[in-house]
Every structure is written in structure tokens, then in C-alpha cells.
Amino acid sequence: MYTPADRMRLARAYVPFQIFSQRLSPMEGLLKGTIFPELYFPYRRQHK
Amino acid sequence: MDRERLALLKELMALEFTALEFNLYLDTHPTDQRALMEFNAILPQLKAVKQKYQERYGPLTAEEPSSYPWQWINEPWPWEICYE
Numbered sequence: 659m660y661t662p663a664d665r666m667r668l669a670r671a672y673v674p675f676q677i678f679s680q681r682l683s684p685m686e687g688l689l690k691g692t693i694f695p696e697l698y699f700p701y702r703r704q705h706k
Numbered sequence: 707m708d709r710e711r712l713a714l715l716k717e718l719m720a721l722e723f724t725a726l727e728f729n730l731y732l733d734t735h736p737t738d739q740r741a742l743m744e745f746n747a748i749l750p751q752l753k754a755v756k757q758k759y760q761e762r763y764g765p766l767t768a769e770e771p772s773s774y775p776w777q778w779i780n781e782p783w784p785w786e787i788c789y790e
Contacts, residue, residue, distance in 0.1 A: 678731060678741045684720035684748075693727040 707787050714759050716789075718766075721752040 680695055687693030690700075707715070728745035735741060760766055764777045772778060 676731070676735070678735065678738055681724070681727075681744065684724040685716070687727065688716075688720040688723045693724050694731070 707782060711759075711763055712787070712789070714755065714762070715787075718752070718755045718759055721748060721755055724748050725752055 676694070676696065678694070681687070681693045682690065682695060684693070690698050692698055725745065725748050728741055728748065731741055732738065732745060756766065760770060764780055765772060766781070768778045770778075
């Protein structure tokens with residue numbers, strides 16, 4: 659997609675393809691919100 | 707809800723969640739054989755726990771045959787269950 663004025667590319671998003679290797683136990687997955695360790699990114703409190 | 711019942715319900719929730727996770731993964735990775743095997747392996751466990759829960763405590767949905775009197779109304783609403 660190009661903007662007509664200057665032919666610059668707009669921002670694009672890239673998502674790497676997930677490859678399954680390991681899974682968490684059902685209960686650990688339920689508590690963490692995913693059974694895939696590679697998708698577990700909990701929010702952390704920021705220390706100021 | 708007593709401890710034993712709650713433990714079984716949680717086990718069921720965990721297995722359902724795992725099945726759903728593989729369901730979503732397989733939607734985008736239909737040729738991942740190992741994930742497919744894991745999904746297929748979870749189903750009998752899920753079925754067994756669901757059946758055990760329903761035999762002991764009554765129907766989880768209103769799509770199950772019921773003994774007399776109508777049992778579905780006895781199941782607590784999700785917000786009536788203390789999960790702690």
C-alpha cells in the first residue's frame with residue numbers, strides 16, 4: 659500500500675508464525691491464559 | 707460446592723481450555739501432526755471427566771438427558787460458585 663503523495667510505504671505489522679514445541683499442563687495453562695509457553699507474556703508492574 | 711466437586715469442575719475447565727487452545731492452534735496449523743495428536747489425546751480425558759462430573763453432580767448443560775425431577779435447575783450459576 660502506497661500513499662499517493664510520496665510513494666512511501668505505510669507501516670506494516672509482522673507476526674512470526676508460531677511453531678508448537680511444548681505445552682503447559684491443563685491447569686497451569688488455565689491459570690496462565692495459554693497452554694503455549696512461547697505465548698505467555700504477563701504484564702508486569704513497572705518500577706519507577 | 708464441596709471441595710471434591712470443585713476440584714473436578716476445575717479439572718474439567720482446565721481440560722476444556724487445553725482442547726480449545728489446540729483447536730485454535732490447529733485452525734492455523736492444520737498439518738501439525740504432533741499438535742493434532744495432542745488434541746486427540748485430550749478429548750478422551752475431557753470426555754471422561756465430563757461424564758464423571760455429570761454422573762455425580764448433574765448436567766453441565768441443558769442438552770443432557772435428565773433424571774426426574776428436572777435436574778438442570780439445580781446446577782449453581784457460575785457466579786454462585788466460590789472458586790477459591
